[in-house]
Amino acid sequence: MPQAGQKYVLVMVGLPARGKSYTARKLARYLRWLGYPTRVFNAGELRRHKLGTGYSAAFFDPGNADGQRALEAMARESFGQLTDWLLREGRIGIFDATNTTRERREWIRKLCDGRGLEPVFVEVINDDPAAIEENIRANKLGSPDYEGTPLAEAVRDFRRRIAHYERAYVQVDDPEGSYLKLIDRHRKIVSHRIDGWIPARIVGFLTNLRITERPVLLTRHGESSFNQEGRIGGDPPLSPGGRGFAAELGAYLSRRFGGEGAEVWTSTMRRTVETAAPLDLPVREWRSLDEIDAGICDGLTYEEIRRRHPQEHAARTRDKLRYRYPRGESYQDVIQRLDRVIIELERQNSPVLVISHQAVMRALYAYFADVAAERIPHVPVPLHTLIELTPRAYDCIEERIALTADAA
Ligand code: F6P
Numbered sequence: 122m123p124q125a126g127q128k129y130v131l132v133m134v135g136l137p138a139r140g141k142s143y144t145a146r147k148l149a150r151y152l153r154w155l156g157y158p159t160r161v162f163n164a165g166e167l168r169r170h171k172l173g174t175g176y177s178a179a180f181f182d183p184g185n186a187d188g189q190r191a192l193e194a195m196a197r198e199s200f201g202q203l204t205d206w207l208l209r210e211g212r213i214g215i216f217d218a219t220n221t222t223r224e225r226r227e228w229i230r231k232l233c234d235g236r237g238l239e240p241v242f243v244e245v246i247n248d249d250p251a252a253i254e255e256n257i258r259a260n261k262l263g264s265p266d267y268e269g270t271p272l273a274e275a276v277r278d279f280r281r282r283i284a285h286y287e288r289a290y291v292q293v294d295d296p297e298g299s300y301l302k303l304i305d306r307h308r309k310i311v312s313h314r315i316d317g318w319i320p321a322r323i324v325g326f327l328t329n330l331r332i333t334e335r336p337v338l339l340t341r342h343g344e345s346s347f348n349q350e351g352r353i354g355g356d357p358p359l360s361p362g363g364r365g366f367a368a369e370l371g372a373y374l375s376r377r378f379g380g381e382g383a384e385v386w387t388s389t390m391r392r393t394v395e396t397a398a399p400l401d402l403p404v405r406e407w408r409s410l411d412e413i414d415a416g417i418c419d420g421l422t423y424e425e426i427r428r429r430h431p432q433e434h435a436a437r438t439r440d441k442l443r444y445r446y447p448r449g450e451s452y453q454d455v456i457q458r459l460d461r462v463i464i465e466l467e468r469q470n471s472p473v474l475v476i477s478h479q480a481v482m483r484a485l486y487a488y489f490a491d492v493a494a495e496r497i498p499h500v501p502v503p504l505h506t507l508i509e510l511t512p513r514a515y516d517c518i519e520e521r522i523a524l525t526a527d528a529a
């Protein structure tokens with residue numbers, strides 16, 4: 122039974138080119154962002170590092186005893202690195218390897234038992250030939266295993282490698298314990314004996330993950346009267362410069378989307394709602410996108426906080442991520458309330474523009490750009506700048522567009 126502080130081992134299972142690494146990395150980024158120390162351990166990378174590259178499909182043949190011994194040794198070593206790290210400082214270790222035999226999963230379970238580690242198998246099943254082909258071409262042919270090999274030969278060899286794994290593959294079954302099966306690009310999800318807060322977050326995240334590539338645009342509201350005075354929080358209106366920015370943003374977006382195919386999400390605060398007013402796109406207001414609640418410091422300047430609440434100022438300077446304003450919030454609190462927004466963003470098939478506030482922008486940006494927790498409260502997010510992010514399989518393209526703010 123998972124307890125408070127339970128450590129988890131997520132064991133990826135599946136044939137090559139099914140999207141295991143993609144899922145593992147996406148999950149790791151999400152879990153780290155939520156505040157759980159999470160790392161992916163990839164047996165293939167360790168193999169390439171220790172044994173070198175250039176192994177053809179014959180190496181992976183279940184009938185090749187030397188090959189099997191070497192692969193098994195690499196898997197054990199990689200898993201050992203995972204458990205060392207997890208027992209020392211981690212919360213969630215993700216074991217990214219094929220793990221397609223019951224014997225392999227059995228020793229994994231034995232190594233977890235008795236050390237307080239809870240294994241959860243995450244099996245990726247996808248038999249659509251077009252998706253497999255796309256995965257091979259996009260992710261496998263660039264691998265150091267195929268450096269210098271002509272394209273057609275590399276594809277043929279990789280298919281032979283998959284066929285070897287297929288011969289020995291046994292899907293995860295109920296007696297093996299907790300598992301989650303992601304079938305046909307997450308269209309069907311089967312879960313078995315999943316309980317606890319973290320496993321539930323994982324199911325919620327993976328159920329909503331879409332693989333479509335589309336941009337997410339982030340911007341702060343236009344300059345407000347509080348920004349001009351250097352005051353934090355409150356619910357002030359836009360300044361003339363802020364209204365100028367809203368007009369520029371509207372013009373930019375209509376050039377870009379022509380009034381359709383994209384959505385705008387704002388907070389419930391006046392300055393974001395006013396920024397969205399000139400936009401010719403459907404708008405949705407979210408309370409979760411409201412600025413960090415500065416509690417007793419709301420409406421003050423940073424200088425006033427330093428004079429009137431010197432201890433609060435010092436505590437925030439020491440640990441800006443965890444510091445919670447009295448009767449207000451911390452950055453960590455903001456991240457927790459943005460979980461729903463992230464899941465909802467992951468579900469979208471078309472572009473979304475989020476108009477929000479400095480602390481919220483930092484937290485949202487950190488999810489997409491995989492910013493380390495301690496850095497989140499310091500990410501630069503200037504006013505009147507549109508940040509366009511396009512998450513891809515293994516990275517995220519970022520473009521920052523400065524829009525001039527002529528006074529309206
Ligand atoms: O100053 C604008 C603002 O959005 C405030 O309302 C908010 O308290 C602050 O930025 C958040 O930034 P920081 O965490 O750096 O104080």
